[in-house]
Amino acid sequence: MAIGLGKGRAVESSRLDPVHVYRVAIVLSTAALKSLRSSPREYVHAGLKCDDQTFASVGVRLKGSTGSFRGIDDKPGLTVDLARYDSNLSFQGQTKFHLNNSVEDPSYLSEQLGAEFFRAAGVPVPDVSHALVTLNGRELGLYVVVEGLTPGFLRRHFVRTDGEVFEKDLELDKEAGEVPVGLRRLWRACRESGQAGGWQKLGESVNKSRFVSFLTAEAMVVHRDGYGPARNNFRIYVDPETGCAEFIPHGMDQLFQLKTYPVQPQMAGSAARAWVGTTEGVAAYQSRFRELFQQVYRLDVLTNRVTELAQQLQNQLDRKLAAEVQRGAGELTGRIVQRGQWLATELTQPARQSPIFVAGVAKLVGWQPVGVSDGSRAALITVPPKISALEIAIDSAAMVSWQTQLKLPVGRYIFEARARTIEVEELPFGKGSGAVLRWLGGEGVSSRLVGTSEWEKLYFMFEVINPAEEVILRCELKAQRGRAFFDFNSLILRQLK
Secondary structure, three states, X not given: OEEEOOEEEOOOOOOOOOXXXXXXXXXXXXXXXXXXXXXXXXXXXXXXXXXXXXXXXXXXXXXXXXXXXXXXXXXXXXXXXXXXOOOOOOEOOEOEEEEEOOOOOOOOOHHHHHHHHHHHOOOOOOOEEEEEEEEOOEEEEEEEEEEOOOHHHHHHHOOOOOOEEEOOXXXXXXXXXXXXXXXXXXXXXXXXXXXXXXXXXXXXXXXXXXXXXXXXXXXXXXXXXXXXHHXXXXXXXXXXXOOOEEEEEOOOOOOOOOOOOXXXXXXXXXXXXXXXXXXXHHHHHHHHHHHHHHHOOOHHHHHHHHHHHHHHHHOOOOHHHHHHHXXXXXXXXXXXXXXXXXXXXXXXXOOOOOOOOEOOEEXXXXXXXXXXXXXXXXXXXXXXXXXXXXXXXXXXXXXXXXXXXXXXXXXXXXXXXEEEEEEEEOXXXXXXXEEEEEEEOOOOEOXXXXXXXXXXXXXXXXXXXXXXXXXXXXXXXXXXXEEEXXXXXXXXXXXEO
């Protein structure tokens, strides 16, 4: 029996067992391997064995984004579609599941704990388990197994399973005819949220209680690569029974990694922006955040659950993997405690004040490093000729940032700074390598510096339309390797008239 944040449930035979480590063996032909090297997102035929069940032909493709993507000859993230070539195939009720390589989560527990947190908050979320995976006999190691959004998942949460599932956000600047039919109701509500009756229309297009729980849980557990802050890692199911869009979290392998993440971050997701763009939406968000913090973010329950999950996992692993999980679980526990302590203090503090502008210019302070791990560093150093600089150094593929957060009045701004790079090598996969200035969760980003460059001014303009949200600004380096420097005294914000 699995214990989910204080609530027990029996494991159904047609669902993934959260405490069992499955043995998964994948067999690919030479042609399939070649295809995945050149077109990693395209499905190929594969043989599959899950525990004692064997399947002659299933669909397999690679998955993952900038930080987690690995090639087929490395430790790839994989999506397995059992029903792709034969609709009768399934395993533990799963016709499709994901094998996450967890290269950004050494505990292998973030996704599972996140799923339990969202579930306790009343949000539909896929089941999560673990597997030891081999590929053509090569041991790939431990993986996180995540249930696909198949009819089995939908049956557990909704009356009907014949609705559409979407993986992309709304484009509010499109015409109605260009928007998928299933999302047009939500699209219209978001477009009209600031008008009279907008709040009512928004409430008719989303499940209000679930959506506000979804947004607040994302911020609480620091799912900063999720829908609200980043328009990423989510699924939308349009329930034909109600006509409402239901938001489902996805890709939760990097939770609790910034203890000072805002209670109400700047929103990027279209529906999220529409929600917090209304007085009623802000009030509901703030009320639900405090409720979840009291009811679900209970340090004793969360930390005990990490210990329990880690122990269950370690008992089924060899000594080396068990030690890795134990170390990662300790780090995860520490981040949960730090986040909880910061939130407890933050929720009793007066609202953060706007920076002081003198002649339309404000000096930006309060910078904190984000994303530093083995193979990277961030430090305030002095470089010739006596320039104080925020340094980021990366020795293996990573994304590291310096970050500050602030409240700003409605208006337009320019974020600027001088930067230089030394031997910055672009990532072989994904987009957006290099040193940049960025508005996290917003539309703003500067030009990029790669290779070796002299000091150059980077900047971008952005607009604040909701003063209730906090703005997060970043100096960022995403690269295979290299160093970037941001002149500390040049980090300023210009207020435009």
